[in-house]
Amino acid sequence: MHIAKDLVAASATPLVLGILAEEESYGYAILKEISDRSGGRLEWTEGLLYPLLHRLERLGHVESSWRTPEGGRRRKYYAITEDGLRELAEQRKQWAAVTDALQDVWKATRTLGPVLPPALEA
Amino acid sequence: MTGTDTELEAQIAEWRSYMLRRKAISEADVDELEDHLRERVGDLTESGLKPDEAFLIAVKRMGRMDELSREFAREHSDRLWKQLVLDPDRDAAADTERRRGLLVMIACAALGVIAIKLPALFGLGFDDSGDFYGRNIGLLVLAPLAVYFAWRRRLGGAAIGVVAGLFAVGAIANNAYPFDAESQSIVLSAIHLPLLLWFVVGIAYAGGEWRSGQKRMDFIRFTGEWFIYLVLIGLGGGVLTAFTVGVFGAIGVDAEVFISEWLMPCGLAAAIVVAAWLVEAKQSVIENMAPVLTRVFTPLFAVTLVAVLVAIGVTTNAIDVERDMLILFDLLLAVVLGLVLYSISARDANAGPGVFDWMQLALVVSALLIDVLVLIAILGRITEWGLTPNKSAALGENLILFVNLAWTAWLYVSIIRRRKRFAVLENWQTGYVPVYAAWAAAVVLLFPPLFSFA
16 A cells, blocks of 8 residues: 555654654664554655654754664664653644544545445444 | 675775765764665565675665666666766766866956955055055955855845945945054954955855854854965965075075065965865865864863963962953954854764863853953953053953853853753854954944044
């Protein structure tokens, strides 16, 4: 399934902040995490991820540090900040409002939806 | 196996050097992307691909990043990835741009030489009209530089008007004011006019976008690097001059008139434009020069200033406030400000506070403490003897630098305590730039009438 560009862009910030809210991480792992969480339906490019991470850092939502894990390469880790947590809470509220409204609409027009086949409604 | 590993390393190294050419991607970004690339290559090889195949696929996905994955003829199969990363059109365009920059530089350097020799046509020789050149040298050498930037940045009509207008105002005020022959104001103008015009050049440098903090920071960086290049050219010029004098002296020809009338003034005028061109053309060569010097001298200056404070405390000797003392301490504050500015301009705004920030804080605070002692002594003298143009200008500069550094110190404290982000300090410094320009303008334009051209 292809997800529209606008939708990918709009969901990018809450996804990254949400993943970082669980634990700090680095670029490649975040990319894999997003692919896993979406069952492979969200395929981000590096061109989307790194500029986004750098922008979030500039806004103070995340902070980064270069560290060298034992026996590994030097790597840039990102962690969420207090500001980022606030932003995440705010985004969650907004997304909840959107998904609530969508659920409502889907229910009203369920006959059109491919999600619930008519057989189940009988 | 090791063969393919070294091959992979070589390919990654080459990929790095190509990524580093992109101005939008910093070295740290390339480090980050390299880590990403290696992870992906690792995953792909685990899933059964050979390292070179894995590298190609990983780089192909990365290449989308700046949308450079345009097709172009294959040179070597082992360098196949280049076509995914490199844009041949852009390289050609960059070549043309470089050549154009060189031509504009030569034209403007020639303009500078003409500007500085033109008064000689009207009987104003460089040697015997010291007064005229003292007043106007800033004007004569900086106007070609402003032209250079106006040309290079393809400045709009309005911005050209502003730059030209400010140059004209400076020229008129400097030459039309009826200064007394031995007045202090004439020296003050000679010092402050180049300063003022330097900020006007900054408007041209910023392509008219002088309100942008980013552009102002670029101009601060440019100023430091330009100065370093100018000094280097000056050193080379000194060696050339010494050889010219010596060699011509050996064959019994006196070259001194040629040197003082032609080589030195023309060399200076041209060097000012050439240095500006070098800063832009050779950016990667010397980019980190000003920050490196800053790193070396910040601790040294900090230690010296603390030692002075300790010496004052131990001996309880008051600072001897002679005539030139204010200027000396103005210079001290300016040097400290320069050290702060260049470390700010090179610092990663996202990095956390470190040892160097403490050093900067120590430097700024000790300079401020010394300055307070000096200011107290000076105010005593001024209440006793009254204000002169020299004292007023020096005092004003002292206060302007003092305010800047005091607030800088406060911001450093907040940053070290992680209360504020580093970007705040950067904004403060770039926001303060117009204050210096306004003060220089006041000294050039308002001081002479205020002190009745004394």
